[in-house]
Amino acid sequence: MTPLAAIIRRDIRVALRVGGGALIGVLFFLTVVVLMPFAVGPDLKLLARLGPAILWLGALLASLLTLDRLFAADHEDGSLDVIVMSRTPLELACAAKALAHWLAAGLPLIVATPVLGLLLNLDATASLAVALTLLAGTPALTFTGMIGAALAVTLHRGGLLLAVVVLPLSIPVLIFGVAASEAAISGPLSFGTPFSILCALSLTSLVIGPFAAAASLRHGLD
Amino acid sequence: MTLTDLANPSRFLVLTARILPWLAALTALLLAIGLVQSALAPDDYQQGATVKIMFIHVPNAWLSMFVWGLMSVAALGTLVWRHPLADVAAKAAAPIGAAFTFLALVTGSLWGRPMWGTYWEWDARLTSVLILFLMYLGLIALWRAVDDPSRAARAAAILTLVGAINIPIIKFSVDWWNTLHQPASVLRIGGSSMDRAFLVPLLVMAVAFSLLFVTLHLAAMRNEILRRRVRTLQMLQASGRAA
Amino acid sequence: MALGPYASFIVMSYALVAAMVLILIGWIGFDYRRQKARLAELEASGVVRRSGRSVGDLG
Numbered sequence: 001m002t003p004l005a006a007i008i009r010r011d012i013r014v015a016l017r018v019g020g021g022a023l024i025g026v027l028f029f030l031t032v033v034v035l036m037p038f039a040v041g042p043d044l045k046l047l048a049r050l051g052p053a054i055l056w057l058g059a060l061l062a063s064l065l066t067l068d069r070l071f072a073a074d075h076e077d078g079s080l081d082v083i084v085m086s087r088t089p090l091e092l093a094c095a096a097k098a099l100a101h102w103l104a105a106g107l108p109l110i111v112a113t114p115v116l117g118l119l120l121n122l123d124a125t126a127s128l129a130v131a132l133t134l135l136a137g138t139p140a141l142t143f144t145g146m147i148g149a150a151l152a153v154t155l156h157r158g159g160l161l162l163a164v165v166v167l168p169l170s171i172p173v174l175i176f177g178v179a180a181s182e183a184a185i186s187g188p189l190s191f192g193t194p195f196s197i198l199c200a201l202s203l204t205s206l207v208i209g210p211f212a213a214a215a216s217l218r219h220g221l222d
Numbered sequence: 223m224t225l226t227d228l229a230n231p232s233r234f235l236v237l238t239a240r241i242l243p244w245l246a247a248l249t250a251l252l253l254a255i256g257l258v259q260s261a262l263a264p265d266d267y268q269q270g271a272t273v274k275i276m277f278i279h280v281p282n283a284w285l286s287m288f289v290w291g292l293m294s295v296a297a298l299g300t301l302v303w304r305h306p307l308a309d310v311a312a313k314a315a316a317p318i319g320a321a322f323t324f325l326a327l328v329t330g331s332l333w334g335r336p337m338w339g340t341y342w343e344w345d346a347r348l349t350s351v352l353i354l355f356l357m358y359l360g361l362i363a364l365w366r367a368v369d370d371p372s373r374a375a376r377a378a379a380i381l382t383l384v385g386a387i388n389i390p391i392i393k394f395s396v397d398w399w400n401t402l403h404q405p406a407s408v409l410r411i412g413g414s415s416m417d418r419a420f421l422v423p424l425l426v427m428a429v430a431f432s433l434l435f436v437t438l439h440l441a442a443m444r445n446e447i448l449r450r451r452v453r454t455l456q457m458l459q460a461s462g463r464a465a
Numbered sequence: 466m467a468l469g470p471y472a473s474f475i476v477m478s479y480a481l482v483a484a485m486v487l488i489l490i491g492w493i494g495f496d497y498r499r500q501k502a503r504l505a506e507l508e509a510s511g512v513v514r515r516s517g518r519s520v521g522d523l524g
Contacts, residue, residue, distance in 0.1 A: 219376035
């Protein structure tokens, strides 16, 4: 098995274990979505109107929460140093870790979306539209979030700094994700355009994220 | 004096010590001229006297973007060319840039109330500048989070460059978001060409604020160099005691 | 100079800008004095720079 495949397998296994972060992410997603009606009021029409936004915000915050563990766990037991020093290019190793993180933590969020859509009075088309935009957009969240995780890996209170640094970077993804969902649900405007921009953001982050994260790790760990 | 001379911190300190008083005096002079011109500027037929806020709002807004650009160049200096003073330049610029961004937001808000009837509006320009302000704060937090100055510099350099990519994306995406959800209601100030009566004070103030930035930046860089010397000596002293 | 019905906004804007600029100048100036003081103190306690030059010397 190639080193990269090994990284992916290992990361997924670790994440799926208890305390590994994957399922906790979904739980947090559920908590956020449940909190909203308490704050906003039980008016079903209002919740349906806000639905895509609430789901996107919940997914964003949930992935932020789990990003902390992306490099921190490896840093704690020393395996991060091994990864940095190995012959596999660090950029590819970072990409592999991010992919594993998305598979373990991002996909469950997407699967949970139609169910949570029910809580927010979203109909089937709406929920599926949001799930589709999350499918296209959560890679961007993971790969750009990885940059913040790499910058914060050696710091004690890194989690908070990570959040502060990653949120401005995630805003365009949020904007286009919600815009595409709204367009699919109610808009006269086409779904295609914001959706393709969302895909473009994800694809760009697939390139920039690993390079920036690898650079951060190299500079942060020496 | 060549660029390589400037790379030496000690030479830099000498140069700065000589230049700063002149820069400060020139800045004060231009600010004074700009203020007088702003006071004497006529009222706009639409906005009345509140157009005078433009003379301090626009230079701050322009500088908030320019400073991030400057920090990006410094970031390249740190990461690519390893220029010794790049770290110092970047660290010193961040709080000043944040201050200008804050002023741009506040003066813009105070200008917006008479003009649009509201202190805040979630349109493309305001939102982008607010996010820029948050990014400045995040960057400053990163600078302070890492103890070792050169490691902090490299982390900050990466974040600065990633932020530089993000700024046009945000501006563009918020433009798009506005088009989808609410029609843009930003009034265009002055149209395509501004009357000379307003353009001249604006340009004078722009130059004055730019000089103000350069003065403050050089002074802050000087402080940062001194701070690093203090740190080195403290470490020497501590290791001397321990030995 | 007649500032019209929104005079308070105009005055407030200029006042805030002036205040912030003064704060920046004050903070940078104060920091400068603090660093010089620390350097003098360290030199007085006998710590020497690698280059052998005086720390307070700006050359």
